[in-house]
Amino acid sequence: MAAPLVPxxxxxxxxxxxxxxxxxxxxxxxxxxxxxxxxxxxPRAEGSARVTMxxxxxxxxxxxQIMTPYPDRPNQGGLMCSCEVRSIAGRHWENGPPxxxxxxLGRVVDRGIRESGCIDVDDLCIIPGEKAWQVILDxxxxxxxxxxxxxxxxxxIAALRNATIPAERFEIGEDTPLKVxxxxxxxxxHKVGGxxxxxxxxxxxxxGDERIHITLGDDDHVHSLQKGLKGIFTADEFAxxxxxxxxxxxxxxxxxxx
Amino acid sequence: xxxxxxxxxxxxxxxxxxxxxxxxVRPITIETGVVPVADGSCRMTWGTNEAIVAVYGPMEAHPxxxxxxxxAVLDVTYNMAPFSTTDRIRPGFNRRxxxxxxxTADALESVVLLELYPRSKIRISIEITxxxxxxxxxxxxxxxxxxxxxxxxMTDLVVSVASGKINDVVVCxxxxxxxxxxxxxxxxxxxxxxxxxxxxQMDGDLSPDEFKQAWDYNIDAAMEVHKLMVDALKGGEx
Amino acid sequence: xVASTVMKGxxxxxxxxxxxxxxxxxxxxxxxxxxxxxxxxxGVSEGYEAGHGVLVVDGRLKSTKQGRMxxxxxxxSVEPLHTTYMPRPGDLVIGHxxxxxxxxxxxxxGAPFNSILPMSLGPAKVEFGGTRxxxxxxDSILCRVQEVEETHxxxxxxxxxxxxxxxxxxxxxxxxxxxxxxxxxxxxxLRDLKxxxxxxxxxxxxxxxxxxxxxxxIFKVRNCLKEISLEARxxxxxx
Numbered sequence: 036m037a038a039p040l041v042p043x044x045x046x047x048x049x050x051x052x053x054x055x056x057x058x059x060x061x062x063x064x065x066x067x068x069x070x071x072x073x074x075x076x077x078p079r080a081e082g083s084a085r086v087t088m089x090x091x092x093x094x095x096x097x098x099x100q101i102m103t104p105y106p107d108r109p110n111q112g113g114l115m116c117s118c119e120v121r122s123i124a125g126r127h128w129e130n131g132p133p134x135x136x137x138x139x140l141g142r143v144v145d146r147g148i149r150e151s152g153c154i155d156v157d158d159l160c161i162i163p164g165e166k167a168w169q170v171i172l173d174x175x176x177x178x179x180x181x182x183x184x185x186x187x188x189x190x191x192i193a194a195l196r197n198a199t200i201p202a203e204r205f206e207i208g209e210d211t212p213l214k215v216x217x218x219x220x221x222x223x224x225h226k227v228g229g230x231x232x233x234x235x236x237x238x239x240x241x242x243g244d245e246r247i248h249i250t251l252g253d254d255d256h257v258h259s260l261q262k263g264l265k266g267i268f269t270a271d272e273f274a275x276x277x278x279x280x281x282x283x284x285x286x287x288x289x290x291x292x293x
Numbered sequence: 294x295x296x297x298x299x300x301x302x303x304x305x306x307x308x309x310x311x312x313x314x315x316x317x318v319r320p321i322t323i324e325t326g327v328v329p330v331a332d333g334s335c336r337m338t339w340g341t342n343e344a345i346v347a348v349y350g351p352m353e354a355h356p357x358x359x360x361x362x363x364x365a366v367l368d369v370t371y372n373m374a375p376f377s378t379t380d381r382i383r384p385g386f387n388r389r390x391x392x393x394x395x396x397t398a399d400a401l402e403s404v405v406l407l408e409l410y411p412r413s414k415i416r417i418s419i420e421i422t423x424x425x426x427x428x429x430x431x432x433x434x435x436x437x438x439x440x441x442x443x444x445x446x447m448t449d450l451v452v453s454v455a456s457g458k459i460n461d462v463v464v465c466x467x468x469x470x471x472x473x474x475x476x477x478x479x480x481x482x483x484x485x486x487x488x489x490x491x492x493x494q495m496d497g498d499l500s501p502d503e504f505k506q507a508w509d510y511n512i513d514a515a516m517e518v519h520k521l522m523v524d525a526l527k528g529g530e531x
Numbered sequence: 532x533v534a535s536t537v538m539k540g541x542x543x544x545x546x547x548x549x550x551x552x553x554x555x556x557x558x559x560x561x562x563x564x565x566x567x568x569x570x571x572x573x574g575v576s577e578g579y580e581a582g583h584g585v586l587v588v589d590g591r592l593k594s595t596k597q598g599r600m601x602x603x604x605x606x607x608s609v610e611p612l613h614t615t616y617m618p619r620p621g622d623l624v625i626g627h628x629x630x631x632x633x634x635x636x637x638x639x640x641g642a643p644f645n646s647i648l649p650m651s652l653g654p655a656k657v658e659f660g661g662t663r664x665x666x667x668x669x670d671s672i673l674c675r676v677q678e679v680e681e682t683h684x685x686x687x688x689x690x691x692x693x694x695x696x697x698x699x700x701x702x703x704x705x706x707x708x709x710x711x712x713x714x715x716x717x718x719x720x721l722r723d724l725k726x727x728x729x730x731x732x733x734x735x736x737x738x739x740x741x742x743x744x745x746x747x748x749i750f751k752v753r754n755c756l757k758e759i760s761l762e763a764r765x766x767x768x769x770x
Contacts, residue, residue: 040639042627043669048701055746078341078423080376090329094422096376119384122370123347123418125330130370130418133384173375173384175422177345178328204379237330333613351615351643362682365643404569406595411683413643441569444613446584446595449570486570486593526597527566 039127045242046228053228059238060089065279067234072189072290074197082198082213086190089236090180095172095190097198097213101205102169104160112159112167116145117174118187124176125237139263141174144188144221146259147250148172151219154195158214161207168200170213181237184248188221193291218291219258220284221250224276226266231276233283247276251284302459302471311468318454318466318514323435323525325442333443335525337435340468343423346435348443354414365410369398369417371432377424393429394419400433400453400482400492406446415445426472427455430480433492438522448484450522451491452515455480456507463503465510479504481511485519488512564599567609573600574607582608612763614708616737618642618685622676625702625739626687628669631662638674641704641737644683652677652688654696671697673733673741700731700743705756707738709763713756728752 052058062068068089077083080096102113118141122130133141148154159168172195174187198213225235227243235243245266250259262268303309313319319340328334331347354360359368371393375382397419405415417439419432430453437451456465458477467475477499482492499507567573573585573592581587584596585607594600598611618624618640626638629645634657636648648666650657655665666672673694674687689695705713713734714721725732728751730744742752 040627040629041669042671042702043667044671044697044700044702047699052746057746057750061750077376078343079378083376092328094374094376096374098376098381100381117375117384119375121372121418121420122349122416123328123331123345123420126349126352130372171375171381173381175374175376175420177420178330178347180330332615353644410643411681413683441597442613444596444598444611444615447569448586448588448593448595450568484570486572523568523571526568 039241041241045238049239049242050228053230058227058232060236064230065233065283067283068236070189070287070290072193074193080194081201082194082196084190084193084197086186086193088182088186088234090178091182091186092176092178093183093186093190094175094177095187095194096175097194098171098173099198099201099205100169100171101161102167104164104167108156109164110160111156112161113169114145114149114154114156114172115169116148116172116191117141118144119174120176120179120183123178124183125179128176128179139261140183140187143184143248143250143259143261144174144191145172146261147188147219147221148191148195150258151217151250151252151256153192153215153217153219153252155214155216166207170195170198179237181235181240182223182225184223184246185221185234188219188250189287189291192218192220196291217253218288219250219252220287220291221248221259222276222280222283222287223248224279226268231268231272233276233279247273249277249280249284251280253288255281255284302474303462303464307462309464310470313464315462315464316510316513318517319468321518321521323438323521325438325525331439331443333439333441333445335435335439335442337431337438338423339425339427339431339434340466341423341425342421342428342431344428344431344435345420345422346432346439347418348415348436348439348445349418350415350443351410351413351445352416354412359414360412363411364407365405365413365415367398367402367405367407367415367417369394369401369419369436371397371419371421371429373421373424373428377421393432396492396494397429397433397436400451401436401440403491404437404447404449404451404484405440406448409446415440425469426467427480429453429494430455430482433482434518434522438525441526449486450484450519451482452485452518452522453480453482453492454511454514454518456510456514458497458499458503458507463499463506463510465507465514477503477507479507479511481508481515483512483515485515564601564610566598567594567600568597569595578605580606582606584609584611611708614706616640616642616707618646618676618679618737620676620678622736623733624674624676624687624737625697625733625735625741626672626674626737628666628672630668631666633660633662636662636666638672638687640674640676640685640687641739642685644685646676646685646687648672648674648687648689652686652690654689654694666696671702671741673697673735697741700741701749703740703742703753703756704738705740705760706763707736709759710734710736710738712759712763724752724755 071087082097120137224231327336328347333348433453477497598609630637677688679685728748730748733741
């Protein structure tokens with residue numbers, strides 16, 4: 036990813052907006068963009084979802100493979116989350132080996148889902164020590180207008196929740212829905228013009244500083260945190276965004292569980 | 294009508310398993326403006342194929358060594374998403390994708406007025422999100438619609454269709470099952486306004502007569518598909 | 532056959548060649564021009580000039596773009612629905628400084644190739660090694676295109692009335708071919724927008740706008756730009 040030029044004027048304007056409690060697109064500090072979730076959009080995937088947040092669009096697809104369980108965990112299957120942001124998603128994204136940015140994206144989403152324990156890996160075992168299901172969640176960005184993290188996390192959990200284990204195709208019994216017991220949700224906050232805002236757009240990301248990603252499970256348990264990019268924040272700032280994350284996560288969770 | 298192994302793909306009335314006549318193409322939808330951050334874009338579904346194409350540019354060509362002093366370069370990438378097939382595709386370098394990217398670029402370079410943009414680059418990203426059979430044709434056709442949507446000047450749209458042979462019968466636009474038992478495949482890229490060709494591949498085994506039939510099916514189908522492309526670009530006007 | 536044909540005129544719609552019949556405030560759908568697509572036949576070429584987006588091939592006019600066909604006098608052209616800015620000498624543009632050496636600044640002017648601003652055409656005299664003190668990376672400038680070579684090497688200048696470093700306000704973009712609509716007949720639309728928003732608005736020909744004023748005003752201008760862009764990209768858009 037070639038580092039895009041950040042016009043100083045944009046940074047100055049963003050901080051001017053922030054001190055007047057305004058944002059580039061006239062949203063409030065804690066307002067998200069219009070969010071749309073569509074399920075089962077990919078005919079070849081065993082579970083899939085498309086999330087549209089303003090002009091940000093992402094796809095998530097679930098595939099299954101047979102794996103040999105790891106020797107130290109013979110009764111467990113696996114979960115893998117892979118993310119590739121390719122050149123289709125924006126002028127500033129380039130093809131080639133996955134960039135650190137796109138690896139970070141995949142790993143943060145992966146941790147949130149994995150650590151929530153929403154998928155019981157013991158349940159994925161077919162023959163202990165020999166055969167188990169590996170669940171692979173692939174995240175694919177179509178259009179990046181900022182905040183790919185939240186879009187990926189939302190599409191990811193929604194795709195898992197409507198996935199079917201294709202046992203018939205592998206000739207090991209009947210197709211069954213993948214059991215997903217919890218709904219971890221991520222909310223991301225960017226420091227723009229000196230204050231944190233929810234769901235930053237691309238231009239806000241461009242002219243902003245650090246970002247914080249929070250994944251909350253059912254009952255508001257924290258499952259993953261990540262601070263990215265250059266910047267310094269205070270404990271009070273963190274407490275404030277945590278409060279907002281609790282209410283926003285539960286709204287989005289209702290959307291997924293809908 | 295002969296069989297191929299014990300699989301019969303054409304019934305006694307000459308219809309195919311999905312009810313199509315030999316010269317029919319699968320259902321197609323075309324939509325533009327689907328990647329809001331791109332200069333031009335297109336989503337095309339063709340049977341259960343789905344391709345999403347975004348066009349960026351013309352823009353400064355980086356790295357500098359790819360620049361051409363007399364014209365623009367097309368940077369085409371064709372990629373199948375990991376979840377686009379029955380068995381997951383591992384992301385990363387892939388010789389098949391590289392070849393298709395190249396022949397797609399060669400086809401499009403024949404219609405885009407590259408000499409208007411020296412030293413710049415036009416980036417065309419083709420993502421196959423669902424693959425059935427004939428994804429290279431869908432990708433190329435969708436790319437030409439996306440280029441038009443981006444306002445890139447070109448002498449014509451490109452329509453790409455493939456015909457093939459199953460059970461010794463020549464048919465147009467093979468679907469997944471037919472492709473698995475196909476005995477030949479002839480994808481072509483047609484300029485609908487002049488009938489000229491910019492893309493041609495073939496593999497398999499066709500007699501001269503069968504080849505002629507496959508060729509004619511492709512040209513006829515291309516004209517049908519072109520109407521849909523024009524409709525999509527005009528948004529139902531005129 | 533056509534690959535060597537050179538398009539007459541310039542490949543980008545420009546203020547001076549655009550039809551101005553369509554002002555953004557009036558009803559325009561009564562006689563909307565035909566939408567054409569690349570490769571479409573537009574009739575015999577005899578007696579007609581090929582304008583923007585049109586080629587002559589074997590005695591026929593042929594569209595090379597998706598857009599609305601316009602016949603003005605004997606010139607047939609296609610007004611595109613989307614364009615990239617192509618610089619021409621004399622254009623007023625807003626650029627961002629991308630980099631510099633001891634005697635040159637590299638300027639992003641939103642075109643398919645970037646431009647250089649030599650020290651001799653800069654805003655002030657530079658001491659050796661002091662290039663960044665005058666214009667730093669990330670600064671935005673109001674400048675004019677000095678020259679564009681055939682191979683697209685281009686030079687901008689800051690010598691001229693009103694050309695300067697932009698220090699306040701906000702920047703926004705709009706597709707270059709929509710500037711005609713934004714400015715309006717005789718500049719009416721832009722003048723009204725300035726009055727209503729109480730902002731200073733400088734419209735550069737590369738589709739970048741400098742808006743300076745209070746935030747409410749900037750929002751007004753921005754909303755107006757959004758409407759113009761949305762409306763223009765709609766084909767079949769009488770909904």
